[in-house]
Amino acid sequence: MGFDLREHTADVAVEATGETLDAVFGFVADGLAAAMCDEIPDDGERFDLTVRAENREALLFDYLDELIYERDVRGVLPVDHEAAVRDDGDGEWTCEASARGVPLSAVDARDVKAVTYSEMTLEESADGWRAYVVFDV
Structure with a gap:
């Protein structure tokens, strides 16, 4: 389980799978970081x-x-994502998350302009969760 970057016309897509909803949120975010930067320092x-x-x-x-x-x-550059997702039961969902912020001056980052709803998928499967998200670059 994890993520893969997928080519998508002039954009980039992330396909992620995880055993839990928390995991798939974190993996999609890790994919976003990978779409922006090939090598991520430890700071x-x-x-x-x-x-x-x-x-x-x-x-x-x-x-x-x-x-x-x-x-x-x-x-x-937000990396090393952790996310906790919950249904608040009153028609609202919450994601409490954290990330490590690597200074942009320390990386050679590509610009991802925005997340899109185009072809977005978030679904539960027999193996856990799957997400597909397209980003505008």
Whole structure:
């Protein structure tokens, strides 16, 4: 289980599988980092973030969008993702996550502009969870 980068016309896609919803969120985020950078140094400090949305798919979109925002605001490449996803039971989903922020000055990063809803898939299978997400580059 993990992620693979997939070519997608002028964009890039990440396909991820995980035993749990938490794992697949983390693997998609790791795929986003891999789409931005080939080699990731060991430096950088961890930071936390919390995202809320009305359903699982919107939560995945908003989580990835928040990581791109954090990259731009903090000037870091978010890597080594950990995510905890839960259904709050009141029509809202929450993702409490953390990442290690590698300074952009320490990497040769490609620009990923945005996450898209184009062809986005988040589904449970007999083996766990599968996600497919396209990013605008």
